Amino acid sequence: MEKQGLGFRRVVLVPCPWQGHINPMLRLGTILHSKGFSITVAHTQSNSPNTGNHPDFVFLPILSEKKSSECNDSVDFVVSLSSLNLNHKASLQKILARIVEQEQKQHEGLPCIIYDALMYSVEEVAHSLKLPSIILHTSSATSVVSFFAYAQLREEGRIPSQGSESMELVPGYHSVGFKDLPVFDFKNEDSLLELTATLRNTGSSSAIIWNSMDCLEQSSLAHFQQQCQVPNFSLCPMQKMAPASSGSLWEEDHSCITWLDKQTENSVIYVSFGSVVIIDEKDVAEIGWGLANSKQPFLWVLRPGSVNGSNSADDLLSDDFKETVGERGCIVKWAPQEQVLGHRAVGGFLSHCGWNSTLESISEGVPMICRPSFHDQRVNTRYISHVWRVGITLENGLEREEIQKAIKTLMAEKQGEEIRERAANLKRKTEIAIQKNGSSYNSLNELVEFIISL
Numbered sequence: 001m002e003k004q005g006l007g008f009r010r011v012v013l014v015p016c017p018w019q020g021h022i023n024p025m026l027r028l029g030t031i032l033h034s035k036g037f038s039i040t041v042a043h044t045q046s047n048s049p050n051t052g053n054h055p056d057f058v059f060l061p062i063l064s065e066k067k068s069s070e071c072n073d074s075v076d077f078v079v080s081l082s083s084l085n086l087n088h089k090a091s092l093q094k095i096l097a098r099i100v101e102q103e104q105k106q107h108e109g110l111p112c113i114i115y116d117a118l119m120y121s122v123e124e125v126a127h128s129l130k131l132p133s134i135i136l137h138t139s140s141a142t143s144v145v146s147f148f149a150y151a152q153l154r155e156e157g158r159i160p161s162q163g164s165e166s167m168e169l170v171p172g173y174h175s176v177g178f179k180d181l182p183v184f185d186f187k188n189e190d191s192l193l194e195l196t197a198t199l200r201n202t203g204s205s206s207a208i209i210w211n212s213m214d215c216l217e218q219s220s221l222a223h224f225q226q227q228c229q230v231p232n233f234s235l236c237p238m239q240k241m242a243p244a245s246s247g248s249l250w251e252e253d254h255s256c257i258t259w260l261d262k263q264t265e266n267s268v269i270y271v272s273f274g275s276v277v278i279i280d281e282k283d284v285a286e287i288g289w290g291l292a293n294s295k296q297p298f299l300w301v302l303r304p305g306s307v308n309g310s311n312s313a314d315d316l317l318s319d320d321f322k323e324t325v326g327e328r329g330c331i332v333k334w335a336p337q338e339q340v341l342g343h344r345a346v347g348g349f350l351s352h353c354g355w356n357s358t359l360e361s362i363s364e365g366v367p368m369i370c371r372p373s374f375h376d377q378r379v380n381t382r383y384i385s386h387v388w389r390v391g392i393t394l395e396n397g398l399e400r401e402e403i404q405k406a407i408k409t410l411m412a413e414k415q416g417e418e419i420r421e422r423a424a425n426l427k428r429k430t431e432i433a434i435q436k437n438g439s440s441y442n443s444l445n446e447l448v449e450f451i452i453s454l
Contacts, residue, residue, distance in 0.1 A: 009109055009452065010038045012099060014062075014092070016116035016138075017047040017084070019248070019275035020356050024138045024211045025116060027238035029057060034242045035448050040111070042095050044088055050248070063091040078191040085121035093125050100129060112451050114209065117144075120198050127204040132454035135202060136209045140355050141220035141234075142383060143376035144199075146176050151196055154189075175387050180378040202230055206454060209447065210234040211355065214439040215429040216362070216388070233447040235440050237363040237430055239338055250275075253332040256299050257339060260330075263297050266347035266420075269407055270340055270366075272301035273352040277373045280308050283398045284316045287350075290403025292324050296411055299340065300331045341366050347420075348410045350403070353380045365427030367391055367419045369406045371398060390423040 011032055015025035026049060029039045033056055040058040043049055051059045064087040099111055113133040115122035126133035137144055149170065153159050158171075159178070170176050186192040202208065208228060210221060213236040225232045235241065260268060269291065273279065279287075284307055291298045310316055317331075337357070340346060341364040349361045350369040358380050361368050368391035370381040384391040392406045410416040433440040 009036075010040060010099065010103060010111040011451065012040045012042055012096065012111050012113045014042050014113065014115040014119050014122045015049070016118040017044040019047070020354050021116050021118065021138045022047065022049055023248075023356050024238055025114075025136060026054060027242065028114065028136060028209065028235070029054070031235070031238060031242040031444065032448075032451075033057070035444075037451070040099065042092060044084070060095050062088045062095060064088055065090060076188060076191070077186060078188065078195050081118055081195065085119060089121045089125060092122065093128070096125060096129055096131065100131070110454075112454055117199060123203040123205050133205045134207045134209060134451075135205050136211070138211050138355065139376045140358075140380055140383070141210055141212050141217045141224060142176065143182055143355070143379040145220045145223055146170065146180070146379055147182050148196060148200055150181065151193055154193075176379055176382055180382045182375045182379060202228065205230065207231045207233060207447075207450060210236075211238065211359070212236050213430065213433045215426070215433060216383075231446075231450060233443045233450070235444055235447070236433070237359050237440075239360065240363055240430070241434050241440065241444065248334065248336075250303070250334040252334055252336040254336060254339075256330050256332050256335050257343065260299065260340065260343045260345045263345035265344050267297055267411075268343075268345045269294070269296050269298040269348045269350055269369075269411075270335075270346050271298060271350040272335065272337065272357070273303075273306065273371070273373070274354045274357060275303070276354075277352045278306055278308055279398070281310060281316055283307075285318075285321075286398045286400045287403060288317055288321050288325075290398075290400040290407070291329065292321060293400065293404045294407040294411075295328075296407055297328045297345075298330070299335065299346075300329065301335050302331055302333065304333055348407065350407075353377045353384060355380055358384065362388075362390065362423070362426055363430045365424045367410055367416070367423040369394065369403075369410060388422065388426055390419055390426055392419070 013025050013029050015022045029041065033039045040060060041049065042060050042062050044064065045061050048061065066087055103111060110131055113122060113126045113131050114136055115133060117135050117137050123133055168178055170178055207230050208224070210232060212221060212234050214221060214234065221232065221234055271287065271291065291300065307316060338360055341349065341360050346366055348369060349366050350371065351357050351361065353368065353370045353372045354377055368384055370384055370391050370393045372378045372381040381393055385393045392410060394402050394406060396402050410419060432438050435441060
């Protein structure tokens with residue numbers, strides 16, 4: 001994507017301070033910078049991005065009036081999100097006011113604000129300063145559709161009890177089951193409905209950007225465009241649309257690439273449950289022995305703090321396990337995931353199925369073994385296994401026999417061969433999307449022209 005001379009109009013990005021939200025926002029910034037825009041990132045001090053990975057960006061910290069609640073299993077997500085928005089609002093107002101003043105002194109146009117949908121207070125701040133704003137949804141369009149559908153389904157009396165394992169599909173929502181709805185992770189129904197209403201309201205924002213593409217979610221994207229009074233732009237896969245840059249909050253261990261170089265093609269199972277999911281000590285043993293018994297080489301990410309009650313997950317692995325596995329396994333604290341999934345040796349991905357991981361796997365043609373935990377991960381899993389059919393779901397959670405069976409199916413059986421063929425075909429579709437006249441290519445050019453016109 002060649003850089004164009006746009007007078008270096010400034011775009012201010014406001015990411016939500018969680019790894020899965022920071023990555024696509026910074027990727028979008030890299031894409032827009034490659035098209036000639038000046039990029040400023042206004043970020044919270046918690047989970048602040050690594051500024052050294054983006055030397056061409058200006059980074060400005062948003063101060064908090066008081067400590068916001070962490071987003072984890074012990075804190076209600078809606079409460080955490082409300083605290084995050086409330087505590088950073090005043091500081092963001094001051095930052096944007098200063099940027100406007102500086103731009104006016106230099107006779108530049110007003111900056112355009114692009115904010116994560118979960119940072120919903122940004123719209124009010126931008127509107128008060130008469131600044132154009134655009135929403136970025138970092139989750140799949142289908143998961144957002146199913147989230148927004150909850151209020152109507154509840155009003156119609158069609159919501160099963162929380163924890164229901166009903167296999168019934170939600171009427172009108174392609175292949176999504178009631179048990180896949182992300183709303184069952186919320187603790188307070190009234191606050192959930194309030195949040196839903198807040199997120200549905202685009203306010204004065206001028207457009208919506210989706211981290212998705214037509215070949216993946218055409219019906220869901222079309223649904224939003226029909227419902228919205230503002231333009232929708234879908235850009236994906238973002239990591240393929242601009243020069244590579246890392247938005248990781250943790251140090252990546254590149255030694256695993258050297259290990260991968262020694263493995264045969266399509267032989268390695270890559271295991272990672274992302275930046276937020278926490279598992280139990282029992283799960284570590286089940287995953288470990290499932291991998292060991294599969295006889296396949298594996299690369300396993302065991303993030304510090306990812307296991308309940310243990311600071312060092314690696315200490316939970318028995319000597320017997322380590323002796324059994326030997327050089328067949330490589331365990332690291334954090335990996336350069338895009339590079340790993342693009343490696344010739346990787347033949348499968350055991351994942352929590354967060355949207356970023358899903359997109360990265362799809363764009364490299366790597367089939368998945370799905371073990372979702374919460375929020376959008378169940379909807380993504382449903383699409384991976386039932387709509388795109390490029391993966392296998394662990395229906396009974398993390399059990400060694402089921403993990404071993406899924407790996408064998410994926411790597412050595414006819415069903416796995418068919419899954420691999422569909423994954424390769426879907427990869428080709430994502431490649432076409434970013435080529436000239438592809439859906440994402442055209443959407444990006446339309447977005448650029450739209451920002452210029454604001």
